Amino acid sequence: MKDADLKGRGGAAFPAGVKWGFVAGTTPADGQRVVVANGDEGDPGSYIDKHLMERRPHLVLEGMALAAFTVGAQRGFVFVRSEYPDSLPALRRAVAEARAAGLLGANVLGSGLSFDIEIHEGAGSYVVGEETALLASLRGLRGTVSARPPFPAARGWHGRPTLVHNIETLANVPFIAAHGASAYRALSPGATPGTKLVCLNQRFVTPGLYEVSFGTSLRTICDGLGGGLKDGHTLKALQVGGPLGGILPASLLDTPLDFAPLAEHGCMVGHGSIVAFDETTDMRALARHLMKFGADESCGKCFPCRVGLRRGEELLDRPGPVDRAKLEALLETLELGSLCAHGDGLPAPIRSLVEHFPHELELV
Numbered sequence: 001m002k003d004a005d006l007k008g009r010g011g012a013a014f015p016a017g018v019k020w021g022f023v024a025g026t027t028p029a030d031g032q033r034v035v036v037a038n039g040d041e042g043d044p045g046s047y048i049d050k051h052l053m054e055r056r057p058h059l060v061l062e063g064m065a066l067a068a069f070t071v072g073a074q075r076g077f078v079f080v081r082s083e084y085p086d087s088l089p090a091l092r093r094a095v096a097e098a099r100a101a102g103l104l105g106a107n108v109l110g111s112g113l114s115f116d117i118e119i120h121e122g123a124g125s126y127v128v129g130e131e132t133a134l135l136a137s138l139r140g141l142r143g144t145v146s147a148r149p150p151f152p153a154a155r156g157w158h159g160r161p162t163l164v165h166n167i168e169t170l171a172n173v174p175f176i177a178a179h180g181a182s183a184y185r186a187l188s189p190g191a192t193p194g195t196k197l198v199c200l201n202q203r204f205v206t207p208g209l210y211e212v213s214f215g216t217s218l219r220t221i222c223d224g225l226g227g228g229l230k231d232g233h234t235l236k237a238l239q240v241g242g243p244l245g246g247i248l249p250a251s252l253l254d255t256p257l258d259f260a261p262l263a264e265h266g267c268m269v270g271h272g273s274i275v276a277f278d279e280t281t282d283m284r285a286l287a288r289h290l291m292k293f294g295a296d297e298s299c300g301k302c303f304p305c306r307v308g309l310r311r312g313e314e315l316l317d318r319p320g321p322v323d324r325a326k327l328e329a330l331l332e333t334l335e336l337g338s339l340c341a342h343g344d345g346l347p348a349p350i351r352s353l354v355e356h357f358p359h360e361l362e363l364v
Ligand SMILES: Cc1cc2nc3c(=O)[nH]c(=O)nc-3n(C[C@H](O)[C@H](O)[C@H](O)COP(=O)(O)O)c2cc1C
Pocket: 007, 008, 009, 010, 011, 012, 013, 014, 016, 038, 039, 040, 041, 042, 043, 126, 127, 128, 129, 130, 131, 132, 164, 165, 166, 167, 169, 170, 340, 341, 342
């Protein structure tokens, strides 16, 4: 796994092999380790995990079982977003099939090892996708974020070393186990090994889910796969990687889909959603919408996010020019003072709008 250099697909791109090493290297008091598949997928415009959970559930379960075998876990959970009612039966059916085949449960395939998986339905919250909030919710507590450290790899579900992975990350594992690290690395001409699932929103001529190699240019994805925009509209900007991702103007469409090139422009791969905005989009309304989304979804644990995002929404909502210094101070407070990437990530798209569309934001 370390040689394959599989990067976590949940947004932070943390190397999976390193995380497995942390979990395997922590000795739990009761000998129990846990694997959790994060299927909370709340990014607007993202339906990658939904597709995998509903159409390729065995790939996800196999990735979990391989992870459990490697780190020494006996128990697994898939946390499924409550807005995905079809994912639950698909996963439950797949778990029953795997149990019947002796691939899950006690003494898997006569190996003496045991690993079983429970499917858990979420309760409807964006921030519960964050791993500490997800683990709280999984225990029946309120889904709010906790300070890290301790990281879940050391103290997670009920204090046990817990491997939390995104669904797509886990779906990559069976290929690596079957074909080896070099075959996996060879899938990508870009700096990051492997492929990425991306999904294009309804503004494209052919919206949908596509699998691309890292390093593929956004132009190839948007014009080649997506067929450009519908009804003769022209592309104004893209938001890649969810609501915490920066906004890339159409002039930068030749940027490759990879972590470093996107970061150069204040953007990220994130979870892989690609949302197009056309020439009719009002960028100030978009900035306000993002602040409102952030404020509505804030878990309320820390005040820069709980109060700041609402103030940001008000600042952009008030008719007339926007005070640039006030907005800047607010963004800085969010970045420096927020407890998790919800509050410290939301300034990124606002900063891109300030940089690329200052006139539309009416900054003074
Ligand atoms: C506000 C917020 C929401 C998140 N939502 C998700 C999510 O829906 N799915 C996900 O896999 N990770 C989400 N994450 C990231 C998780 O905290 C965690 O990093 C991830 O599940 C680890 O998996 P990975 O190593 O496979 O990327 C979110 C993080 C934050 C701060």
